[in-house]
Structure formats: structure tokens, C-alpha cells
Amino acid sequence: MRAKTFIIIGIFLSLFTISLLYFYLKTIDKEDIVPQVTKSEIRREVVFAKQTIPIHTIIDSTMVYTKPIKETEVPREALQGLGSVVGSMAQTTIEKDSPILSHQVSFKIRLAYKVPKGKRAVTLVVDKGEAVSYLVKPGDLVDVVGKFDKDFAGEELGKTIIQLAEVLAIGQQYMPRVSKGENKKGEKGEEEEEEISFETVTLAVPLEDVERLVLGINKSAQIKLALRNPKEVMEVVTRGANRYSLLGRAIYEPKPKVKVKPKPAPPKIIPEPEPKEELKKIEIYRRVSKEIVEMR
Numbered sequence: 649m650r651a652k653t654f655i656i657i658g659i660f661l662s663l664f665t666i667s668l669l670y671f672y673l674k675t676i677d678k679e680d681i682v683p684q685v686t687k688s689e690i691r692r693e694v695v696f697a698k699q700t701i702p703i704h705t706i707i708d709s710t711m712v713y714t715k716p717i718k719e720t721e722v723p724r725e726a727l728q729g730l731g732s733v734v735g736s737m738a739q740t741t742i743e744k745d746s747p748i749l750s751h752q753v754s755f756k757i758r759l760a761y762k763v764p765k766g767k768r769a770v771t772l773v774v775d776k777g778e779a780v781s782y783l784v785k786p787g788d789l790v791d792v793v794g795k796f797d798k799d800f801a802g803e804e805l806g807k808t809i810i811q812l813a814e815v816l817a818i819g820q821q822y823m824p825r826v827s828k829g830e831n832k833k834g835e836k837g838e839e840e841e842e843e844i845s846f847e848t849v850t851l852a853v854p855l856e857d858v859e860r861l862v863l864g865i866n867k868s869a870q871i872k873l874a875l876r877n878p879k880e881v882m883e884v885v886t887r888g889a890n891r892y893s894l895l896g897r898a899i900y901e902p903k904p905k906v907k908v909k910p911k912p913a914p915p916k917i918i919p920e921p922e923p924k925e926e927l928k929k930i931e932i933y934r935r936v937s938k939e940i941v942e943m944r
Contacts, residue, residue: 689718690718690719691716691717691718691719692716692717692718692719692722692726692728693714693715693716693728693729694714694715694716694717694722694723694726694727694728694747695712695713695714695726695727695728695729695730695732695733695747695748696712696713696714696715696745696746696747696748697711697712697742697743697744697745697746697748698710698711698712698713698744698745699711699744700741700742700743700744701738701741701742702738702741703738703739703740703741704737704738704761705737705738706735706736706737706757706761706762707733707734707735707736707737707738707753708734708735709730709734712730712733712734712748714728714729714730723747723749725749725750725751726747726748726749726750727747727748727749727750727753733748733753735755736753736754736755736757737753737754737755737757737761738752738753739751739752739753739754740752757822759816759817759822759850762816762822763816763852764814764852766854766855767814767852767853767854767855768852768853768854768855768858769816769817769850769851769852770850770851770853770858770861770862771848771849771850771851772792772848772849772850772851772865772871772873773847773848774846774847774848774849774871774873775847776845777872778870778871778872778873779818779846779849779873780873780874780875782818782844782845782846783875784815784818784849784873784875785815785818786815786816786817786818786821786822787814787815788814788815788875788876788878789812789813789814789815789875789876789878789880789881790813790815790851790873790874790875790876791808791810791811791812791813791873791874791876792808792809792810792811792813792851792861792864792871792872792873792874793806793807793808793809793871793872793873793874794806794807794809794864794865794867794870794871794872795870795871795872796864796867800867803890803891804890804891805888805889805890806888806889806890807886807888807889808874808884808886808888809860809861809864810851810853810857810860810861810864811883811884812876812881812883813851813852813853813857814851814852815849815850815851816850816851816852817848817849817850818844818846818848818849818850819844819846819847819848821844821846822850849873
């Protein structure tokens with residue numbers, strides 16, 4: 649008897665629940681129902697060329713833009729996100745307002761194309777102490793400081809010979825691993841700092857500084873790189889440093905030697921010529937000849 653009672657109560661509660669659900673669904677506003685998004689309505693941020701990009705041009709953010717288009721209209725090789733394009737080199741001419749395709753760009757850029765116009769790439773041999781503990785990265789700005797010996801400079805001297813030199817490469821690496829915290833899909837990510845040991849640093853310097861740098865490398869006892877803040881782009885005129893400025897110029901610098909000018913030689917006295925004594929002249933006639941004799 650009890651079992652039948654429980655069954656009847658269960659059936660009644662089920663019907664009651666179904667009725668409540670039915671009336672609840674009827675009261676829902678149709679506008680509140682979220683429509684199902686179809687694949688044709690999904691949009692992707694595709695990269696387009698803002699201008700005509702010639703072949704072998706390194707693409708920066710001013711040359712491209714993104715535009716959302718339907719997923720069904722996205723070209724097969726179209727790149728998405730600025731991070732997939734910025735910093736790459738055009739492998740062919742890209743027309744204005746056309747989507748950029750993967751085969752049109754490459755991040756494998758020859759170093760020669762990264763040398764700025766009017767500058768040259770020069771490689772220095774460095775160690776960990778000279779390369780700021782291997783913290784120098786491609787794109788950084790550095791100053792080159794040399795230490796010169798007495799035979800070359802007249803005294804031991806430390807002098808900055810190059811300023812605002814851009815680091816093109818460290819060892820064989822000349823492309824930053826992560827550009828501005830974005831991955832190749834344009835997504836923001838944390839930039840990984842990893843110590844990479846290297847023996848050479850390649851700098852971009854003006855041609856006239858190349859000659860000074862080569863001379864400094866050959867004549868200096870040691871070369872060091874001084875890492876700069878990228879926002880500090882003003883050159884500073886320095887006098888260099890020697891042992892006296894190192895220990896305190898005002899105390900230890902020797903007094904300058906005073907050059908004593910030699911006394912001028914006394915003027916030469918030129919004696920006046922003695923006046924010649926005037927002699928009297930007499931005329932002597934001898935027969936047909938005439939003779940003039942001078943007498944005191």
C-alpha cells in the first residue's frame with residue numbers, strides 16, 4: 649500500500665514539474681534567446697597593406713593595418729594580427745589595400761638588409777665582461793669605450809670613441825626572439841629573457857666612425873660596450889679619463905709646466921762709417937801731358 653502511494657505522489661510531482669517548465673518557456677521573450685552564431689558570421693582580423701610595399705622592404709607598423717572580415721571570405725594564406733607581419737621582409741611587391749599572404753613575407757632577413765642607410769656593419773670580438781654580462785640584445789644602443797696605452801695616447805687614457813651605435817647582431821643572432829611582447833599571431837605575451845653567450849657583437853655605425861672604430865680596436869688595450877637607455881639619444885662630449893681625473897683632478901693633477909720664453913738678443917749695433925778725408929787735387933803739366941795728383 650505504501651509503495652503505491654509513493655508511486656502516485658511521484659507521478660503527480662513529475663506532472664507538476666513539467667507543467668511549471670512548460671509555462672516558464674512560454675513566458676520567455678524571444679528576444680532574450682541568444683541566437684546561434686554561424687561560421688559565416690565569425691570575423692577575423694586580417695592584415696592589409698596600407699601602401700604599396702616594394703620587394704625587400706622590412707615592414708613596420710606604419711605600412712599595414714588590420715580589418716575584420718568574415719571567416720568564409722578570409723584568403724587561405726592570409727596573415728592575422730600585426731605581430732605576424734611587423735618586422736618581416738617583403739619577398740615580393742605587395743599592392744596597396746591587399747591582404748598580406750604568408751608566402752609574401754619572411755622573418756629570415758639577411759643582415760645586409762638590416763643595416764640602416766648611410767651606416768656600415770662592424771663586428772667586435774667581446775667577452776662577458778665587455779658585453780654587459782651578455783645582456784646586450786639586437787636593437788639596443790651602446791657606446792664603445794676604449795682604453796689606450798701610453799705609447800699610443802701619450803698616457804694611459806680611457807675614451808668614448810663611438811656613441812649611439814645600434815646593435816645589429818650578437819653572434820649569429822640578429823633578429824629579436826619576441827617583438828614588443830607579441831607572438832607571431834599578434835597575441836600579447838611575456839617576453840622571455842634568456843642569457844645567450846656570444847663572442848662577437850655587430851654594430852651599425854656611420855662610415856666615418858668605422859675608420860675610427862677600426863683604429864681604436866687595433867690600438868686599444870681593451871674595448872667595452874656601455875649599454876644606453878633607448879630614449880637617451882643625445883651625444884655627450886667627453887674629455888676622456890686619465891690617472892689624474894680618476895683620483896681627483898683638483899688634487900692630483902700636476903701643475904702645468906710654465907714655459908720660460910728666452911730673452912730676446914740685444915740689438916746689433918752697426919758702427920757708422922767713418923767720413924772719408926777729402927784730398928786736394930793739383931794739376932801738373934808735363935810737356936804735352938797732364939797729370940792730376942791728390943794731396944792731403
